[in-house]
Amino acid sequence: AGKAITAVMHSDLRIIDPIFTTAYITRDHGYMVYDTLVATDSNFKIQPQMADWKISDDKLTYTFTLRDGLKWHDGAPVTAEDCVASLKRWAAVDGMGQKLMDFTASIEATDAKTITLKLKEPYGLVLDSIGKPSSRVAFMMPKRLAETPPDKQIPEQIGSGPFKFVQSEFQPGVKAVYVKNTDYVPRKEPASWTSGGKVVKVDRVEWITMPDSQTAVNALQSGDIDFMENLPYDMLPILEANKELTLEVSNKFGFQTLGRMNFLHPPFDNVKVRRAALLAINQKDVLDALVGNPKYQKICGAFFVCDTPLATEVGGETLVKGNGMAEAKKALAESGYDGTPVVIMAPGDVTTLKAQPIVAAQLLREAGFKVDLQATDWQTVVSRRASQKPPKEGGWNMFFTNWVAADVSNPIANLSIGGQGKKGGWFGWAEDAKIEQLKDAFVRASSLDEQKKIAADIQKEAYEQVIYIPLGQYLLPSGWRKSLSGVLDGPATPLFWNIDKSE
Amino acid sequence: MTNTILDINNLVVSVGKKPGGPKIIDGISIQVRERETLCLVGESGSGKSVTSLTTMGLLPKGTLVPTGGSVKLVGEELLTATDRRLRQLRATQMAMIFQEPMTALNPVVPVGRQIDEVLRAHTNLDAKTRKKRILDMMEQVRLPQVERIFASYPHRLSGGQRQRIMIAMALVLEPKLLIADEPTTALDVTTQKQILTLIRDLQRDHGTAVLFITHDMGVVAEIADRVAVMRQGRLVETGPLETVLRNPTMEYTRNLLASVPSLVPRSPREETREPVVLEANDLSKVYKERAFFGKGREVVAADKVTLTLRKGRTLGIVGESGSGKSTVARCIVRLIDPTSGGVRLAGREIADISRRLLQPHRQKIQIVFQDPYRSLNPRVTVGESIAEGPINYGVAHTDAMKRARELLELVGLPADAVSRYPHQFSGGQRQRIAIARALALDPDVLVADEAVSALDVSVQAQVLELLDEIQKRLGIAILFITHDLRVAAQICDEVVVMQHGRVVEQGPAAEVLTHPKEAYTKALLDAAPGRDWDFANFRPVAEGVGASA
Amino acid sequence: MSVDSLPQSSIPITSPLRPRFGFLTSTPIIATATVCLALVVVISIVAPLIAPHDPIQLAPSQRLKPSSAQFLLGTDAYGRDLLSRVIYGGRISLLIGIGSAILSVAIGLAIGLVSGFFKLVDAVMMRIMDGLMAMPSILLAIAVVSLSGASLWTVLIAITIPEIPRVARLVRSVVLSAREEPYVEAAISVGSSLPKIMWRHLMPNTIAPLIVQGTYVCASAILTEAILSFLGAGISPETPTWGNIMAEGRQYFQLKPSLIFWPGLLLSIAILSINLIGDAARDALDPRMKQREGK
């Protein structure tokens, strides 16, 4: 039957419309089946993928030209119209896409292979948006699918990517199967992150869901599976000793973990109380509990991820140094906090989200907060965090989540930073006009230096208002059997092209 | 002298393995010879069953242990025989029939196969021969349609038929010894009569020695060649039937015989003009049984029963099992609702009034049940049980308890019994407590549903005496239900004979029981075992009649 | 024969209702079980006095430490003292076990008694009970817990609800057979009211089977709580229960088996003891068992 890779991904695939949801596993699925117009390389630079582009001198017109040989999985050629429809569907729901559309005058297929995007005024993030490597990625799909309203899932999986989805073998929550798309014409350039030539060397990739990471580790050790995306940190010593395995971090920037407060309800509707909470928390405790391995954790006060162009530490001193507790107590006492219990949602079923609420709860208690730590599962958190009701009626005060670094590395991509409030804001619904102004300025900025300066201002304001609390960064080691070779680094996701398997 | 088949010599059976344990059987010696029937009699708990089980080697392992003496079957010692040897002897040399025909057969195996098992275990016959032999045996025990019954499950057979199957099973290999442990106690008198005749006939044909266990003196008179009387694990008296019945040497035996009520009705009491306290008019009860598939079954358990009871009198209802006696009683006490007809209690119609309206009338009619072991709540003290009724009707607790003490004394129990629990009393004592409870409400009518049927004759005699005495003293009316004609003859003023839910004959006891008009009543009387014997006077009835005539 | 010459009972006055705890020491095994259970209960009650550390106090830098003088059994993945957590864990686990036993028995008893006596209620109630019984209990529990949030109460309720129909059915069957007992009919005929009959004559009959059922529920509730924790629908991860210590510890199964071993051991001891005591109680309360010895 040819070469087949069996992989356990970080979670189970259920929703397979990569525009409909932001779930990372759905994004990963997207990279198998779909392709993008342009893509990000390992230097955060945008490279051509399905299309090359030209920018007019006034920076108002972007012309994308599709390369030759692109075909949908059903055999039809890829047309510019398909891509326009795809871009529109994506832009209707994606944060960066929406921003882009605010600046866009028109987007049209000028001929079968040409897409013309006209801006109302110059906008610095056109390519960064269309080529963004993580959720939601602007994947291209046939027009008939792309015309599905974004609030409905697309009915079938037809892309132009390097793998084809085997619908008949798809079992949500159990497995998803991809086979090599033999019609795919890779680019000539070497692969670099999501850009470059996507050369598929195996015939079949199976994603298997294992809800229990212990089971998955067992399976990796015994050779039942070839690849495991996320290894539990505590198993590393055992796995490292296993000669049959390669352990590596393929996403070098890792993830940012963060805590978010609900701005609508007491006590966190009061900025002084939020400040006190910020002071009480330190990243080391969180990371120690979450990771517990200096090799894979990084204390970092930057909202936009350390070691990236926009990184700065301004404002996060106590988080980083861990010396804010005394101040926190004082601040809390002065804030007028009346003892309203802080409802923290604590999901028990996601390994990378279990520790944060528990550690935070303890630190907040130490500072004088009353904390009501409510155990749930992640899906419940997801559903509950969307509720704007007060905690007593099924709402909440604080939850934690993780972003892949690429998703937060600039103020536009970073959904969690924003000040749109109850209407368009992210869960927690912070209302902050200043941040919104700064973000507008950021997209108009013409140089990196200017962007850096604005980003620093945003961060300062974010810390001041405690828009969210960055809790540090961590890296997730993946593991695979030595029979696999050519596993690529990625910005966010394991990439299954270029991997070869020996028997 | 014919051969001795079973020779029990100085047998001792104790509880537990240690020799010091209490002795259940204490040195009894019994011989049964070929073609002979030895009746083993004695009150409940005297050790009759233990004796028979010891012989069969079926004593519960570890709890009851033979600790002395010997049991020989045709000269072979059984107490020291191996399990294997005992298994070989069972069914081939000795066989046993048990009391309860309803439970002694495996409910999930067709009866033919159950008999077949005996043949398979002990012979090498092929299937055809075995079946032939079984059918033959089934015919000998006078079962009808043997082919059909062969393939039937036990629940499709009547009690009598089941007991016949048991007998066929026991005799199919022509054992030398047949032990029958109360084989007819659970059966109707008419069926009992058939089974007894059957055993006697088979014994004659096969030359079997029979050890027949019973507590019914009537049965003894019917079937025994010799009699052995047991009491508390000891042998009181043995001897040929005539000798024991005519000239019992021991006091205990005399008492036992004297307690057997006579079939000859007691001399009738004067007719009274006392008011009628209880009347049933055309009382009917139909039980509807719901079924999952098919139509439900309807049982007409009582069919237009009419009866009248006057103050201070005793009315007996007699009839075979299933004739509807209890149904009538329950309808009258309104434990169940009659389907139609009326019940008048002291002039008030109570058959169809609501349970709430019934409440004040309940105290006027009280009931005593058959089973002395189950009619008292084991978790409630005797005193509380008795006082429950008065308390329900507003008597203060202390007064009710005082009354309970008085009542206990009235029924011949110490007053301090109030604080004890039922399990601390014997069956007879419990029945007295039940009577005390019924009396606690000063009822006009006392319904006694087989109130003495479960008791030993001696105890039975005491309870009957008690009822009589109470009636004299308090003047209450008694509705007395029994299947035992002897009892009916001794206590009732009037008798109602029931069959299939209908009253077939009714009249003064002396009249009905001596000169029955209906064939059914005649048959009933005919079937009463030992009806030719007047036990209490140690002579055949004929002699008594002759003497007094 | 005179009435007065009847043999008087010489058995001392004992009440069949008064609890007889003699069976607790009837065999060495039961005695051991009793002692073990008592120990576990006492440890749980006095947990605050004997636990060396605060079971909730995190020390992320101390995670997964092996046994040492400071942490006798080592620490868990958050650097919390395992010994203290195991000691405290018994509190919630036993509370859930006992609580769910008491709740399900009390509610089931009420439903069973009433259904056993009223045909109409019975018809409706038993349909509902059948429905509840037919639903897979663990799924029901997960649904209740994850839909309405995990707290001690929701977990307790989620575990208890599926047990109720079993208890109710049991009580009902006992009542249905007991109400045919002559002594119940006797009580009716002396004019006792329904509540009185239920309370005094029917209810006591259900005690023996309920004790058995209760111990069974208790044991299975403790297990179910563990399973709920395992499936991620248990009580708050801060609050230690044997179940969630194990559920958390399973990720470190190969690394530090003691995380599963110790709570598992205590859990097994407790359940084993409860089961044994339940069996012994049944034997002690069921007169038929004694009879059977003889057969």
Added chain:
Amino acid sequence: MPVMGVVALFVFLLLRLTPGDPAAILAGDNATPERLERIRTSLGLNEPLIVQFVTWVNKLLHGDLGTSLISNLPVMKMIGQRVEPSISIALSTIILAVIVAVPLGVIAAWKHGTWIDRFVMGLSVLGFSVPVFVVGYVLIEIFAIDLRWVPVQGFKSISNGFGPFFERIILPTCALSFIYIALIARMTRAAMLDVLGEDYVRTARAKGINEVAVMMRHALRNAAVPVITVIGTGFALLISGVVVTESVFNIPGIGRLTVDAVLARDYPVIQAMILLTSLIYVVVNLLIDVAYTLLDPRIRY
């Protein structure tokens, strides 16, 4: 049938009256209230409860279980994909449990009061006291990782040959049987003890047939009814066990499907699953009723 009605109504109300929003789960991050509202509408969650219920029941009566809110697949198909593993485990567990437990129970009853009896009973109580996932892990550690006799996880359909099927199903079966064996062995023993006190057993002994025949032909057959009953009621227990076992051994069965669905608020799937398991339960108990009539000629419906 009324049972299923009760179940249907109960489940529906339970799900709709408790908080949780499948739309939010579907939409993921940056879901604005408007977008959530639109998704809810497109899923039909904004209809009045009674309309939703009637729609659902109506579809149900036409054999349509609806479409998963999350994966957008027909529920029927999702369940269809998952049935085989669960049924396989359930059946193999029952078979194994009966094969092991019934003889154990019979022996314990036969040797009533001896150390054999105590040993068997002790073992079965132990079976009750260890959570199934612990048993599972220990089995995996020993037989799959250390000894490498069998694969760690997964399921292979029997259509791939008996060998692969068997080696993957044996560990879960053993793990799950543990508690079931305990249950059945105890019940068998108790039922046997009851039966051994019956008159007909004494009759059988009086016939002089050997003990094995007494045990098997007379006692066991009569003890079968309560034993089978417990197998039936234990079925609910089995379903719980299956859920956990499926997680531990990563078996794509209906247990996990349901747990996942509950967590994701995938109402149509939860409803269908609980209804289905209830139906199975009802059917199993119906079959058991039929078995009664075969085993005991006295029982007729």
